[in-house]
Amino acid sequence: MSGFFPWQPAASAYGRQIDLLAAAFGTMVWLLAIPVFVLMAVFAWRYRRTREVNRQNRPNGNVWVEASWSVIPFLMILVFYVWATSLYLDLRQPPEDAVTIDVVAKQWMWKFQHPEGAREINDLHVPVGTPIKLVMTSQDVIHSLYLPALRIKQDVVPGRYSTLWFTADRAGAYPLRCAEFCGADHSVMGGKLIVMEAADFAAWQAAHNGNGALSAAERGARLYRTSGCAGCHDRTQEGLAPALSDIFGRQVVLADGSRTRADEQYLRDAIMLPNKQVVAGFRGIMPSYAASFSAEEVADLVAFLKSAPSADGRIAQP
Amino acid sequence: MNAEPPKDRFQSPQEDSGPSYLRAGHTLRSWLLTTDHKRIAILYLFAISFFFLVGAIAAALIRLDLLTPAGDLLTNDGYNRAFSLHGIIMVWFFLIPSIPNTFGNFLIPLMIGARDLAFPRLNLLSWYIYVVAGLVTLYVVLGGGVDTGWTFYTPLSSVYANGAVVAAILAVFISGFSSILTGLNFIVTIHKLRAPGMTWGRLPLFCWSHYATSIIFVLATPVLAITLLLVAAERLIGIGVFDPDLGGDPLLFQHLFWFYSHPAVYIMVLPALGVISELITCAAHKRIFGYWFVAYASIAIAVIGFFVWGHHMFVSGQSFYASAVFSFLSIAVAVPSAIKVYNWTATLYKGDVELSAPLLYALGFIGLFVAGGLTGLMVAMLAIDVHVHDTYFVVAHFHYIMVGGTVTAFFGAMHYWWPKITGRMYNENLARASAIIILVGFNITFFPLFVMGYEGMPRRYHVYPEQFQVLQVIASSGSALLALGYLLPVFYLGWSLFRGERATANPWGATGLEWTTSSPPPKHNFVEQPVVVRGPYDYPLAHPASRDNG
Ligand code: HEM
Ligand SMILES: [Cu+2]
Numbered sequence: 001m002s003g004f005f006p007w008q009p010a011a012s013a014y015g016r017q018i019d020l021l022a023a024a025f026g027t028m029v030w031l032l033a034i035p036v037f038v039l040m041a042v043f044a045w046r047y048r049r050t051r052e053v054n055r056q057n058r059p060n061g062n063v064w065v066e067a068s069w070s071v072i073p074f075l076m077i078l079v080f081y082v083w084a085t086s087l088y089l090d091l092r093q094p095p096e097d098a099v100t101i102d103v104v105a106k107q108w109m110w111k112f113q114h115p116e117g118a119r120e121i122n123d124l125h126v127p128v129g130t131p132i133k134l135v136m137t138s139q140d141v142i143h144s145l146y147l148p149a150l151r152i153k154q155d156v157v158p159g160r161y162s163t164l165w166f167t168a169d170r171a172g173a174y175p176l177r178c179a180e181f182c183g184a185d186h187s188v189m190g191g192k193l194i195v196m197e198a199a200d201f202a203a204w205q206a207a208h209n210g211n212g213a214l215s216a217a218e219r220g221a222r223l224y225r226t227s228g229c230a231g232c233h234d235r236t237q238e239g240l241a242p243a244l245s246d247i248f249g250r251q252v253v254l255a256d257g258s259r260t261r262a263d264e265q266y267l268r269d270a271i272m273l274p275n276k277q278v279v280a281g282f283r284g285i286m287p288s289y290a291a292s293f294s295a296e297e298v299a300d301l302v303a304f305l306k307s308a309p310s311a312d313g314r315i316a317q318p
Numbered sequence: 319m320n321a322e323p324p325k326d327r328f329q330s331p332q333e334d335s336g337p338s339y340l341r342a343g344h345t346l347r348s349w350l351l352t353t354d355h356k357r358i359a360i361l362y363l364f365a366i367s368f369f370f371l372v373g374a375i376a377a378a379l380i381r382l383d384l385l386t387p388a389g390d391l392l393t394n395d396g397y398n399r400a401f402s403l404h405g406i407i408m409v410w411f412f413l414i415p416s417i418p419n420t421f422g423n424f425l426i427p428l429m430i431g432a433r434d435l436a437f438p439r440l441n442l443l444s445w446y447i448y449v450v451a452g453l454v455t456l457y458v459v460l461g462g463g464v465d466t467g468w469t470f471y472t473p474l475s476s477v478y479a480n481g482a483v484v485a486a487i488l489a490v491f492i493s494g495f496s497s498i499l500t501g502l503n504f505i506v507t508i509h510k511l512r513a514p515g516m517t518w519g520r521l522p523l524f525c526w527s528h529y530a531t532s533i534i535f536v537l538a539t540p541v542l543a544i545t546l547l548l549v550a551a552e553r554l555i556g557i558g559v560f561d562p563d564l565g566g567d568p569l570l571f572q573h574l575f576w577f578y579s580h581p582a583v584y585i586m587v588l589p590a591l592g593v594i595s596e597l598i599t600c601a602a603h604k605r606i607f608g609y610w611f612v613a614y615a616s617i618a619i620a621v622i623g624f625f626v627w628g629h630h631m632f633v634s635g636q637s638f639y640a641s642a643v644f645s646f647l648s649i650a651v652a653v654p655s656a657i658k659v660y661n662w663t664a665t666l667y668k669g670d671v672e673l674s675a676p677l678l679y680a681l682g683f684i685g686l687f688v689a690g691g692l693t694g695l696m697v698a699m700l701a702i703d704v705h706v707h708d709t710y711f712v713v714a715h716f717h718y719i720m721v722g723g724t725v726t727a728f729f730g731a732m733h734y735w736w737p738k739i740t741g742r743m744y745n746e747n748l749a750r751a752s753a754i755i756i757l758v759g760f761n762i763t764f765f766p767l768f769v770m771g772y773e774g775m776p777r778r779y780h781v782y783p784e785q786f787q788v789l790q791v792i793a794s795s796g797s798a799l800l801a802l803g804y805l806l807p808v809f810y811l812g813w814s815l816f817r818g819e820r821a822t823a824n825p826w827g828a829t830g831l832e833w834t835t836s837s838p839p840p841k842h843n844f845v846e847q848p849v850v851v852r853g854p855y856d857y858p859l860a861h862p863a864s865r866d867n868g
Contacts, residue, residue, distance in 0.1 A: 007773040029692040043666035061608040088700035141474040148774025151705040159562025179708040187779035
């Protein structure tokens with residue numbers, strides 16, 4: 001289908017499905033519009049004032065006609081509704097084995113943190129054919145990560161984690177843009193998505209992980225120690241604070257009896273707004289770290305908590 | 319083509335009924351303190367045209383700046399201020415008040431056979447409120463502007479933005495009262511002041527659509543007012559409703575904002591739909607096809623329009639289920655809009671069609687409205703919206719609806735009722751030419767934006783990738799043509815005020831009550847209380863130039 005449209009072919013299977021959907025829907029749009037345009041012009045011209053034509057038996061309304069021209073297009077569109085909604089659902093469900101990359105947006109740059117330690121700004125390198133899950137937050141205003149070649153975008157909101165996932169299947173460099181107006185330099189807040197063959201990516205990674213760069217989890221572990229988290233959380237037996245060893249993904253029972261899953265958002269809130277959701281059996285004595293940690297530091301801590309399962313309830317520390 | 323105006327086919331019993339409303343007092347005071355709805359409409363016409371001009375100058379700056387990818391004309395900040403003001407002024411000082419406050423004000427009492435609106439003084443007060451809000455906006459323009467966009471998203475607007483944010487919010491806040499008061503006035507007027515015999519089934523469709531609009535005015539505007547107050551309070555004293563650093567939620571702002579601003583889109587377009595119904599029936603000299611369907615479609619649009627706001631938030635992080643429901647309801651709202659379009663088309667069938675300038679504007683409107691509406695369905699589809707949200711695709715879509723729709727209808731209304739308002743005829747050939755120039759210029763300006771958007775050009779970009787330059791230059795040159803199309807009427811309509819042929823009471827041979835009074839109408843509209851005995855579009859069965867068969 002490429003070549004037919006002025007835009008670049010999509011760089012993912014998902015993106016090509018969007019193109020197909022848009023093309024199909026676009027076709028139907030023309031099919032619905034053209035009769036209106038043609039009939040309007042024909043009627044206006046044929047029944048113009050000066051012309052002698054048959055104007056007897058002029059219709060003034062007909063319930064069946066009205067019903068059919070409202071219901072039939074509606075049903076046609078419903079088909080597209082189902083199609084578009086199921087694609088959207090796919091976009092909301094990252095596969096389990098996706099590689100997680102942390103993203104922090106701030107006026108006016110994108111900061112990416114690979115799980116193995118490589119960090120980059122504005123450009124994002126990913127291997128071809130691998131599902132990638134971006135876990136994103138913002139340090140200031142709302143931004144929106146937009147990857148036109150993949151036909152996807154997602155707002156990046158301060159105080160929240162949002163996710164976006166994709167599997168790029170064509171190597172190359174593609175634009176990466178900010179789509180939510182975010183202040184003075186909004187239009188230059190962007191970079192490139194660089195999709196590499198596996199071997200190239202491995203080489204890139206080897207070159208960027210080394211030379212002393214710590215991974216996010218390692219930096220998080222250091223923060224965990226230096227900020228005194230261990231002081232309470234390693235003393236679970238004394239009932240001071242819940243154990244964090246394999247917290248990520250677990251069901252947590254809250255003081256009000258409800259249950260919630262410990263995902264990125266939960267962990268972040270637990271650090272920044274500890275009294276929002278107090279764990280059952282503990283007192284709400286944890287202070288808020290909202291003033292002391294940046295969005296990136298919180299992301300590091302969350303990365304550490306995700307990576308630190310251990311058997312004895314005490315959290316493994318490097 | 320018959321270029322000369324048609325003769326009166328309906329005699330007008332009330333000509334020579336004393337001085338017209340235009341002559342009933344010549345002093346400035348008699349205008350500024352008037353409670354005559356027709357004069358207030360003229361006051362609005364001047365104020366609103368002025369703001370349209372200011373908004374258009376901002377648009378021209380934007381389009382000139384976009385001629386080059388680096389945006390050499392303005393700074394980043396300057397560009398942001400230009401499009402923010404363009405948006406704020408066009409939305410709140412043109413699109414929302416334009417048709418209701420000028421034509422609604424002028425025509426509703428005339429159409430239902432009343433002497434005035436229910437609350438004439440309140441009507442004058444709404445104009446003053448609009449003017450005060452407008453002055454605050456001018457203060458914002460002169461005081462350096464705002465860089466929040468017209469959407470005021472938090473925490474950008476509440477914490478990070480520079481410029482006169484609070485003043486801009488104040489301006490919009492104040493203008494809201496004008497809307498609420500106008501809406502109340504219309505609702506009460508349509509309920510209470512209809513002439514004897516003017517049943518709901520004889521109410522012109524223009525009044526039906528203003529009735530629906532007024533419901534939105536009254537129910538939605540307070541939500542906006544409160545939301546904006548919260549933003550101002552957050553900015554001034556940090557109350558922490560929307561700012562996550564203070565425990566607030568930025569998405570709450572978006573929900574509240576769009577709860578108003580989505581119905582507001584229907585405030586902009588419903589009155590336009592009312593105008594088109596009048597223009598089409600009159601040009602076709604034929605009863606509208608499916609009166610009740612068209613009338614109830616207005617109400618349906620207004621009601622369903624309250625439940626679709628979440629379609630602005632498909633990529634904001636709202637839940638999947640919310641998105642799925644909002645998407646569905648957004649499709650549903652297209653049904654009543656489609657009904658109208660099909661019914662207008664069917665109305666032309668076997669009509670007695672006069673190819674007048676108002677008809678050309680109306681046909682142009684329908685074309686642009688259909689294009690805008692159908693692309694609106696595309697962005698209501700979840701997966702497509704994820705790609706095109708906040709790109710030029712959306713900019714194109716809403717300009718088709720709002721500029722192609724509302725502005726075109728505004729111009730169509732201006733031509734159709736010009737003889738009634740001023741008592742003069744305009745130059746029909748120039749008017750047809752301007753309608754065509756507007757249609758062509760519009761499409762050259764905005765169609766390329768669909769393509770750019772799908773290719774990934776985000777909106778609100780001052781600096782853009784070079785690949786888009788060709789399309790941007792095409793759009794900018796189209797906008798020059800469009801500007802010409804908008805300016806042309808200023809000249810020939812202005813000229814007609816002094817030199818135009820005098821208009822008879824009913825130059826189009828229309829059936830509405832407003833055409834039974836003289837042109838321009840006398841101060842109190844009707845010399846005697848009219849009594850309505852027919853439907854609003856009771857045109858005679860067929861024109862003389864019809865054959866019985868064949
Ligand atoms: C006459 C020619 C016009 C041109 C060339 C024009 C051009 C533009 C452009 C290029 C933008 C997008 C700015 C950006 O996203 O970077 C824009 C935004 C907008 N325009 Fe227009 N426009 C025109 C007329 C109008 C009119 C008549 C209205 C309303 C009556 C209008 C309402 C808006 C609104 C509400 C926005 C959104 C502003 C925002 O993004 O915050 N425009 N216009
Ligand atoms: Cu940004």
